[in-house]
Amino acid sequence: MTTPPGDLPAIGSPATRALLAEGIKTLDDVARHSRRELAALHGVGPKALRILEEALAARGLTFAE
Numbered sequence: 001m002t003t004p005p006g007d008l009p010a011i012g013s014p015a016t017r018a019l020l021a022e023g024i025k026t027l028d029d030v031a032r033h034s035r036r037e038l039a040a041l042h043g044v045g046p047k048a049l050r051i052l053e054e055a056l057a058a059r060g061l062t063f064a065e
Contacts, residue, residue: 008030
């Protein structure tokens, strides 16, 4: 597994590629999207969403509504 750019946590290559394809490179970028929007991306599954949610919470952030 490659190291994701910015401050994204390690969520797996398919999920990382899906985020990067949408221009999402940081946790701040992730926080601008809803859980539903991210789940709709091919490669972003429940495990990646859980890891992202935990990383967001650690920074005091959440998914957009």
